[in-house]
Amino acid sequence: MQKINKINQYLLEKYPTVWNTKIVWMLLAALFFHIVFFIIGYLSHIDPVSLQKYSVRDDYFRNGVIFIHLIISVLLVVGWLLMMFKNNGFKNFYPSSKGKLFGQFVQYFIIIFSCTTFYFSYMVGFRMFINNKYPDSEMAKNIDIVNRTAPFLSQNIESYTLENRLFPKIFSDLYCENDIEKIDRNKKFFVYYNRIYQYNSVYSKKSFRKNKAGDFIPNEPEYSEKIEPAYSETDIERKYSIFYFKKEVVDLSAYIKTTQPSFYNFSEVFYDYDFTGYNDGALENNYYDKNSPDYTLKNQKAFINKTTTELLNRKKPAELEKLFSDFLSISKKYRIKNNLDAKKWTSLIYSKDNPNFEIRYFIKDFVPSSRFEDEPYYESTVAVDSVAASYNGDGVQDSVKLRIFNPEINRQIAPDKYVKNNTTDYYYVSESMKDLLKNVDSMKQDDFFSENIHIYIWIAFFLSTFIFSFRITGLRSLLFSVISAGVLMLLVTLITVFYGLTFRGQEEFFVSYFVLFIGLIILLIPLLKMDMVNKTVSSVLVNISMNCFVLLIFLIFIIITIHQKAECADTITNIDYDYPYDDCNSIIEYLSFTLSYIILILGFIFMYFYTAVLQKWKAMPE
Known part of the structure; x- marks a missing residue:
């Protein structure tokens, strides 16, 4: 206490404005609480399960830390005001120059800002923990293993149908038409139950023309002849649009050995931070979702398809089992809920009577005990399109068209029933893995400072002007x-x-x-x-x-x-x-x-x- 009095006496004699505002002691108190919040941030997500949810950046507000922050900030500011208001030099006609008055205001701003910005210390601690616990080199290796293993989770039949295929390259270059109204029956097409596929080469034309609504329209003669584009790409700055038109049908029978859902068709990127939005490229897609013209993403999808195909073609179960073992080791480290076994999982894929690697099993994407026993799994994984709905009784005309393309449809099993009949007792909560990976990258890369600093700046500024007004008038x-x-x-x-x-x-x-x-x-x-x-x-x-x-x-x-x-x-x-x-x-x-x-x-x-x-x-x- 004697030491504090000596410091106060020194400040009073040498720096009366600093002594009056108590800025030294307030900054020391604020520093102490900033260290406390840094430690809280560092320890807040030690358990990987805490990262398995949407946007952990908001945990500061969801978990109640913000209320502790507010209580401490209010106590600090109120205590500071009580100490400072004991001495009002300006009110009592002590000499105060312009510089001293402005200096007081600046010190008010610094004190309030330092006592209200504990959020940033928390986030710095959180980010430091993420950088130490999940280093970039390790995460890059783990994400590669996860992306190469994801095709074999088989949790959604729609990911394995023929229109997803992008390898060999000819599949990536062609347009896959699956609208029954636009299929040319006189040329080669492929059928899976109520899905019709026909591959077309395309030609493109760039257009700067717009209609009165401000939408891009094709150039001539396609526009006048009402030739509908297969799909289009619009420049992200909306300066032009590229329209793609079907040219001629291409027969891919040499590459397509089966039209059933197959591992050969999988081409999705399980996780890549740059593709979480799926529309971050230079061009945005207007018509065609499956063959996204975001070529960076499309090339990544094609690479996954290529890697999966080459792995299957090598027909080495031991190599696949090693991949699964590495994947499950990562999942165990990150505490992802699952009951998979590498050896049994491998045995589900390789079978002598399944040379085309058709999907013969499905893995649940949830822990069974967490849902109602009577909830059918296939309803959450199979999307029923309009064609299927028509066949199921919504349109007699459409069902007749389907029978023309697929006369055997009545003797075939529908995709939803196929999923239900082939769903195993195995499960893997893949969304938890995605959330963890995304949250780790988000904490490493997102600029939480620039997004939030303005709030605290203006809180400090307006409180400073308000207190300064009280001190003066x-x-x-x-x-x-x-x-x-x-x-x-x-x-x-x-x-x-x-x-x-x-x-x-x-x-x-x-x-x-x-x-x-x-x-x-x-x-x-x-x-x-x-x-x-x-x-x-x-x-x-x-x-x-x-x-x-x-x-x-x-x-x-x-x-x-x-x-x-x-x-x-x-x-x-x-x-x-x-x-x-x-x-x-x-x-x-x-x-x-x-x-x-x-x-x-x-x-x-x-x-x-x-x-x-x-x-x-x-x-x-x-």
Whole structure:
């Protein structure tokens, strides 16, 4: 205690402003709690099961840590205010220069910011744990094993049907038509129960033309001749679109040994952080989901298909068993729920009477005891398309068409029943593995700082201006200022409503300029004509100016944005949609989060120069 008193005495003699704000002790207290939250973050997800859910980044808010954060922050700020308010040099006419006043405000900001940002310490600890526990080299190796093993989990029959196949390369280059209305019966097609497949070569044409709705349309002569594109790709900036049209049917009988669901057809990427959105490429797909024209993803799918095919063609059960053993070891380490055995799993795949590796078993994707006993598994894994629904009685005409393509359909087993009959007692919760991998990568790569820092910056800034206002003008003036601001808001709202009912139209322009006009009057009176009002009224104007200046700056950017949007709308109305145009972005959209920092810097600059106004106000007679 004696040491603390000595430090306080030293600060009082050498740095009275620092002593007055108690910033040294507050930063030490904040540092202690930042270390505590760092440790909490580091230890919060030691159990891999805690990573097996959607977006663990939000656990800070879901698990109640945020409430501990708020309680500690409130106690720190309130305790600091109680200590600081014992000494108010400005109120008691101690000499205070502009620099000292502004220095106090900056110290308020630093103290509040340090006492409210424990979230970042938690996340830094969390990220450090993830980096140490799940190093990149190990995760890359594990993800490769998981992706090579995933084809053999056979948890969804739709992943093994013929339209998924991308290897050999000819499958990737062709378009697989599976719409029964568009199949050419006079040329080679393939049938699996109620699914019809026909492969076509395609040609492409780039188009910049748009219709009046702003949608891209094909060039001539396809547009005039009403030739429907097989699928299209639109530039992510919407400057052009590439349309693909069917050319001729290609017979792939030499490659297709069976039309039944087969391991040879699997081409999905179980996990890749870059493909979690499945639309991150330069072009977005409008028509054709199975053969996604996001070529980076499509090449990854083709690689999985190629790897699986080559592994099956080698016909070495020992190699497959080794892969399964490695996969299950990873699953055990990450505590993924399953009851698989590498040897028995391998025996399900290799069979002398199954040379085409058709799907003969299905693995549950959930722990059976966690669901109702009478819940049919196949309903959650098999999608019934419109063709199947038609055959089941929704359309007699469609069922007749199906019999034309597949006369044996009545003697064949439907996909949903096939899944139900061949579902084993084995299970593997694959979603848990996906969630874990995604959460690990998310914690390593996502920028949680830039996304959240603005909230804490502005909490600290507005609290600082509010406390600074209290220190300068006192509680009475501050309460009058709050009431006055509320009355002004009500007045603006009523006038805006009256304007909207009377004139109807462009209310956003009216209210924006009206608020700007009022704000400028409040700001300019203390700057230019402080003597024209008494000290109490001027204190209200001073407090509103200090607390709302940054909002006034933001309002100016809003007004600029409104004008840009209006001009853009007029431009779009008058353009010819057969030609491309660039969408116009507003200044707020262009600056994005940078605008927050710009306004913050302007706010600090304003507070520095406004301290002269505060000194002038203090010199006014009571």
